Amino acid sequence: MQTHSKQSEESLWKSFILGNNDAFELLVNGIYPSLFQYGCKFSRDPEMIKDCIQDVFLRVWESRANLNHSIPPMPYLFASLRRQLHQQVTRNDGAARDYWETEYFEAVFTVEDAMISSEASKELSDRFAALLNGLPSRQKEIVLLKFFENLSREEIAATMQITPQSVSNTLQKSLNWLRNNWPTTVLSAALYLCKYFDKNFNS
Amino acid sequence: MEHFYRLTAEELVLNEDFRRIVLAPTPEQALEFREWTNRYPAESRTLLAAAEAIRAVRLAHTPLSETDQAQAIDRIFDLTTRQPQRTVTRKLYYWAAAAAAVIAISIGLYLGQGTKHAPSLTNASTKSGAYGWVRNDHARSQVIRLADGSSVFLKPGSAVRIPDQFAASSRKIELKGEAFFEVEPDKSRPFFVYAGNTVTRVLGTSFSVSAPGAAGRTVVSVRTGKVSVSLPDGTQPGRSAEIVPGQQATLSGEGIALSLIHSDDAISRFLATAANGEHIEVVRYLVSASQAFDLEIDFDPRKLKSCKIRANFEGMHLMEQIDAMCRAINATYKVSDGKIVIVSRGC
Secondary structure, eight states: OOOOOOHHHHHOOOOHTTHHHHHHHHHHHHHHHHHHHHHHHSOOHHHHHHHHHHHHHHHHTTTTTGSTTOOHHHHHHHHHHHHHHHHHHSSHHHHHHHHHHOOOOOOOOOOOGOOOOHHHHHHHHHHHHHHHHTTTHHHHHHIIIIIIIIOOOOHHHHTTSSSHHHHHHHHHHHHHHHTTTOOOHHHHHHHHHHHHHHHHHOO | OOGGSSSOOHHHHHHHHEEEEEHOOOOOHHHHHHHHHOOOTTHHHHHHHHHHHHHHHEEEEOOOOOHHHHHHHHHHHTTTTTOOOOOOSSSOOOOOOOOTTOSSSEEEEOOOOSSSSHHHHHHHHHHHHTTTEEEOSSSSBBEEETSSSSSEEOTTTTEEESSSSOSSSSSEEEESSSEEOOOOOTTSSOOOEEEEEEEEEESOOOEEOOOOOOTTTTTEESSSEEEEEHHHHHHHHTTTEEEEEEEEEEEEEEEEEEEEEOSSSHHHHHHHHTTTTEEHHHHHHHHHHHHHHHOOBBBBBHTTTHHHHHHHOOOOOOOHHHHHHHHHTOOOEEEEEEEEEEEEOOO
């Protein structure tokens, strides 16, 4: 997940609202991958996600005269996309409405091996990813927005349409759970041994 | 920085400050981090492992190829920054003006002609003077609602004169140029269009009239219903005619010639195909209507894009169709500044 420089997004947002079309294009280019990946957590249909993102940007474009240029754009766009997807998903399927409340967020965390240079960090990363994947849906989304999209408590609240207080509570709960539930190194040590044997005795 | 060295790798991975330094450092933080880890390589091993884990653990991505993404972004720009400046609601396309169109609604009549408007304007204005004329100076047809519920689709460059109030026994309208009329049936008050030196009399129908020049011809085409046309001295033989569906009359100084209409014009095509079906997509229907009538219809395609209706609009005026469609999708419409504006919160 990319982390964006908030500063540049906010200044692009501001300059777009003041009428700079290039700023709009830069903003779309910069944010699109994040929005798409975020959208993927709510739907497995990439075409629908793309349509929803398009709708979000079209609406932003058309209402630019009335937009607040001092709000941070990321949570605004995330929230719009989330809403749009929610509408799309639940409109087509009544059963999806209940499902949306509990199991809507399907994020799976993985380890990108290209970033790894040592066994120690590989082992740590595997455990961290496994740990995150154990979080329930809502906590996972908050952790994603907090840790991976670098959004503030208020921004997460705006995105998920819950109160900042409940963001704090859920985040605290998630962190406690994460701290207390690190998979023990025994398992990863076993994995490490397997690899060791693989390397040394099976070649 | 020091306090990070007291934390375990697990604690570092979850530490908000440490994550920020890894993922989105200020230039100063980045420099500081590099200096510390260079200076204390052994002690920094945990930090570096944690930093790597923070960078390496990410959401499993749904693949979106560069090309797909570029296309999707292009599409957004096509609809936004690369659009010529325009109003919020989208305008529809121009439709090449079909001369002598045949009307296919409940009763259709068309008065078309070979000569163009300028002479007829001179002709008509000598008759009526300039007062009270409404002229369409736009590039497309303009729609005017009349007090009796009838509609006039006024072609570019054309003008109509409509009384503030219709008489109790008749509805009379004067025309210069071309217009298409959808007339509310009212047997007690026939509808007359005075155009050039021809008079078209209808009880309730839709039709268009093109005022002829001094030597011009007028073509009246009727789809359904019955319409009578007359030249001056209409009581003399050969100076007036009744036109039935499928016929058209060509009026000139020499008299009236009847012939069969050809229905291959945009409005007929629209009425024959667009307005009937199980799953009419409202957006597509409106786009076709706009093109066929060369009329601006304002609506928000994103709001209406999932609207579908089942309808049989055969024999209905365009305005009746729009009315019925809006009821079906719980939208409202109005005629404003010569165009139809549809307001909907979506389906």
